[in-house]
Amino acid sequence: MTAPARVAITGAAGNIGYALAFRIAAGDMLGPDQPVILHLLEIPPALGALSGVTMELNDCAFPLLHGIVGTADTGEGFDGVDYALLVGAKPRGKGMERGDLIADNGKIFGPQGKAINDNASPDIRVLVVGNPANTNCLIAASSAPKLDRRQFTAMTRLDHNRAISQLAEKTSAHSTEIARMTIWGNHSATQYPDISNCTIEGAAAADRVDDGWYRETFIPKVQKRGAEIIGARGASSAASAASAAIDHVRTWVHGTPDGDWTSMGVAADGGYGIEEGIVFSRPVTCADGDYTVVPDLDISDFSRERMNATEAELREERAAVEDLL
Amino acid sequence: MTAPARVAITGAAGNIGYALAFRIAAGDMLGPDQPVILHLLEIPPALGALSGVTMELNDCAFPLLHGIVGTADTGEGFDGVDYALLVGAKPRGKGMERGDLIADNGKIFGPQGKAINDNASPDIRVLVVGNPANTNCLIAASSAPKLDRRQFTAMTRLDHNRAISQLAEKTSAHSTEIARMTIWGNHSATQYPDISNCTIEGAAAADRVDDGWYRETFIPKVQKRGAEIIGARGASSAASAASAAIDHVRTWVHGTPDGDWTSMGVAADGGYGIEEGIVFSRPVTCADGDYTVVPDLDISDFSRERMNATEAELREERAAVEDLL
Numbered sequence: 001m002t003a004p005a006r007v008a009i010t011g012a013a014g015n016i017g018y019a020l021a022f023r024i025a026a027g028d029m030l031g032p033d034q035p036v037i038l039h040l041l042e043i044p045p046a047l048g049a050l051s052g053v054t055m056e057l058n059d060c061a062f063p064l065l066h067g068i069v070g071t072a073d074t075g076e077g078f079d080g081v082d083y084a085l086l087v088g089a090k091p092r093g094k095g096m097e098r099g100d101l102i103a104d105n106g107k108i109f110g111p112q113g114k115a116i117n118d119n120a121s122p123d124i125r126v127l128v129v130g131n132p133a134n135t136n137c138l139i140a141a142s143s144a145p146k147l148d149r150r151q152f153t154a155m156t157r158l159d160h161n162r163a164i165s166q167l168a169e170k171t172s173a174h175s176t177e178i179a180r181m182t183i184w185g186n187h188s189a190t191q192y193p194d195i196s197n198c199t200i201e202g203a204a205a206a207d208r209v210d211d212g213w214y215r216e217t218f219i220p221k222v223q224k225r226g227a228e229i230i231g232a233r234g235a236s237s238a239a240s241a242a243s244a245a246i247d248h249v250r251t252w253v254h255g256t257p258d259g260d261w262t263s264m265g266v267a268a269d270g271g272y273g274i275e276e277g278i279v280f281s282r283p284v285t286c287a288d289g290d291y292t293v294v295p296d297l298d299i300s301d302f303s304r305e306r307m308n309a310t311e312a313e314l315r316e317e318r319a320a321v322e323d324l325l
Numbered sequence: 326m327t328a329p330a331r332v333a334i335t336g337a338a339g340n341i342g343y344a345l346a347f348r349i350a351a352g353d354m355l356g357p358d359q360p361v362i363l364h365l366l367e368i369p370p371a372l373g374a375l376s377g378v379t380m381e382l383n384d385c386a387f388p389l390l391h392g393i394v395g396t397a398d399t400g401e402g403f404d405g406v407d408y409a410l411l412v413g414a415k416p417r418g419k420g421m422e423r424g425d426l427i428a429d430n431g432k433i434f435g436p437q438g439k440a441i442n443d444n445a446s447p448d449i450r451v452l453v454v455g456n457p458a459n460t461n462c463l464i465a466a467s468s469a470p471k472l473d474r475r476q477f478t479a480m481t482r483l484d485h486n487r488a489i490s491q492l493a494e495k496t497s498a499h500s501t502e503i504a505r506m507t508i509w510g511n512h513s514a515t516q517y518p519d520i521s522n523c524t525i526e527g528a529a530a531a532d533r534v535d536d537g538w539y540r541e542t543f544i545p546k547v548q549k550r551g552a553e554i555i556g557a558r559g560a561s562s563a564a565s566a567a568s569a570a571i572d573h574v575r576t577w578v579h580g581t582p583d584g585d586w587t588s589m590g591v592a593a594d595g596g597y598g599i600e601e602g603i604v605f606s607r608p609v610t611c612a613d614g615d616y617t618v619v620p621d622l623d624i625s626d627f628s629r630e631r632m633n634a635t636e637a638e639l640r641e642e643r644a645a646v647e648d649l650l
Contacts, residue, residue: 013558019347022564026353052558056565059550061486061493061500161386168386175386225384233338233377239347240381 004035004066008081011088012040013049019242025062029246037067041077074115081120089130106324109136113143134279135317142325154265156183156281158244163193182283183263185310192306193222329360329391333406336413337365338374344567350387362392366402399440406445414455431649434461438468459604460642467650479590481508481606483569488518507608508588510635517631518547
């Protein structure tokens with residue numbers, strides 16, 4: 001038997017965690033031949049609910065599930081972990097300033113980064129889902145000096161998938177016919193969903209839609225899709241966020257298809273003129289369990305302006321947590 | 326491309342429906358090569374929430390998902406459907422008599438059975454999940470005269486999986502090492518989880534546990550597991566129920582492994598001395614998309630007594646809906 005992979009989920013009794021754990025145990029993330037041991041982390045008040053999630057996971061008799069660790073202790077929670085999905089975060093309270101939100105989350109993701117540094121597998125791959133995801137990822141990576149920054153990524157795959165879905169609907173294409181979608185920047189309303197390199201069945205997507213629709217409808221729709229879901233469901237995106245997290249890790253591990261790429265929030269390395277160090281979503285190809293930023297794309301003036309706006313927001317977020325880095 | 330299969334889910338915006346839809350779209354039920362079109366049914370007050378579920382499903386850009394029908398109209402909802410998972414049911418209200426609950430659900434499952442009869446694929450397979458599942462299944466099947474009763478089944482796979490999980494935990498085995506678990510009777514607290522034919526790595530399970538534990542701990546634990554989950558989570562089993570529904574259909578379509586069987590609520594045919602016509606969970610093998618009740622098992626006096634108790638409950642339930650059959 002293949003040795004089980006240890007997969008940690010924080011906020012595991014929350015709505016996204018609940019949608020994630022069962023799909024990972026079913027093999028959707030790491031494949032049908034990879035046994036898993038789930039490490040489910042929660043804050044102490046949620047340990048009762050977490051025990052219910054653990055019971056339900058056991059009740060599924062998943063062939064691939066070889067154990068469950070349920071804990072509020074980050075040392076135990078990240079011990080020997082190969083993949084960490086950092087989902088739990090402090091949500092924005094009523095009247096809360098954005099700066100305070102970022103600082104409060106820093107107090108969660110800093111210690112988690114340190115616990116990962118001290119306890120996890122040296123080859124761990126980390127995906128930050130909890131918002132503000134990019135800056136939480138920056139904080140976690142900064143708190144893990146033994147690890148490479150490339151091991152820490154932030155999720156923009158949900159935005160990427162939403163953008164594909166919107167373009168597919170508009171052009172009556174199937175999502176599988178669309179390639180080279182790109183999300184640049186922050187997982188927030190400043191993100192820039194860019195179709196300038198996008199293809200539909202191999203032909204340029206930009207030729208299939210008019211510029212007005214792209215700028216006035218498509219971009220804001222993707223940027224604000226989270227709020228639209230809340231309006232309809234009365235609850236925030238859970239299953240689609242979980243699905244995107246599964247896609248992100250599966251692609252990272254198993255690779256992007258030939259001729260296509262995906263979007264991941266990764267530490268900027270100076271490429272595309274993006275300030276070094278901030279976690280900025282960019283187009284990447286994945287192979288052999290690693291990612292490579294797609295090089296040498298032409299950036300139009302329109303794109304540059306949008307990239308600058310989301311970069312400015314990420315710089316501000318970083319400034320708000322400077323003392324934690 | 327393989328033609329998409331049409332899969333209907335009733336109560337699709339509820340907690341079980343929400344856990345089901347994404348896993349089916351991901352290929353967990355019908356396999357990685359079978360495209361699907363989801364037919365999501367809800368009652369009119371839940372159509373707003375259902376539109377949010379539809380948005381989230383689209384936002385996943387699932388390669389296998391080839392369309393979504395969202396509706397409160399059962400004719401449209403079951404039109405051309407190949408698989409129907411009847412999840413939505415009226416829950417027991419405060420102070421409600423059991424007979425009233427059964428009668429109220431009859432008013433849901435009768436018309437659904439008729440709509441399936443009139444609109445679905447003639448080869449449709451139906452799984453009833455909504456409680457009281459066995460009797461709801463009986464009502465639906467009775468309302469579909471064009472179809473074979475064998476096309477209507479009730480879910481006891483959650484009980485089956487729970488029983489395997491409990492036995493695995495007690496004997497430090499993995500769930501995959503346990504075979505030939507049986508759930509007899511009703512999906513209710515009278516169900517009889519029977520380990521007398523069960524094996525663990527090929528050896529008799531009954532030799533690995535003592536009779537007192539089996540009778541006093543195991544049986545009631547499996548029977549009352551639903552209440553235990555509610556106590557811990559503050560919400561009823563959703564993801565594990567969805568997972569069992571996926572297992573039930575997948576096994577029905579793709580078959581049971583050699584030497585093993587599963588449990589399904591199916592129309593009694595007089596075998597094992599069970600009253601003909603009621604929907605009674607029994608051990609079945611599946612092959613070529615059909616099921617066969619496992620014949621000729623020895624039934625001990627203890628087992629007979631337990632089977633009689635759950636049979637008596639199902640006869641009473643049937644009596645309460647006699648006018649609907």
